[in-house]
Amino acid sequence: MGLDLLHVDLSIRILRHCLPMETPVHLTEVGSQAEADILCSLLRENGIRCGDRPADVAIQGIGGSGGWREILVSEDQLEAARELLPATPPVD
Numbered sequence: 001m002g003l004d005l006l007h008v009d010l011s012i013r014i015l016r017h018c019l020p021m022e023t024p025v026h027l028t029e030v031g032s033q034a035e036a037d038i039l040c041s042l043l044r045e046n047g048i049r050c051g052d053r054p055a056d057v058a059i060q061g062i063g064g065s066g067g068w069r070e071i072l073v074s075e076d077q078l079e080a081a082r083e084l085l086p087a088t089p090p091v092d
Helices: 003-017 033-045 057-062 075-084
Strands: 024-030 050-054 069-074
Touching (some): 024 033, 024 050, 033 050, 033 075
16 A cells, blocks of 8 residues: 555544544644644543644645644534643643
8 A cells, every 4th residue: 555545544543443533622733733632532531532634734735644743623522622721831
């Protein structure tokens, strides 16, 4: 399976697990798709509907799954989601 088909297959699997959001709002941004997947998994495990999208649509057409991702949550669950975020970002 080519990389593009693998990415599409994984995206479809992830979307199946996403619950619909009435009004999606910005929660945070993370530096990669892997970080977005981990954070969304944490949120979903705690009953919070979430999703992610490229944070900078100007470079979206370049390809690949790298780059900053915006994490979105349902507006009515924003405060609960904020409580689950780490208090300080990790130090590089």
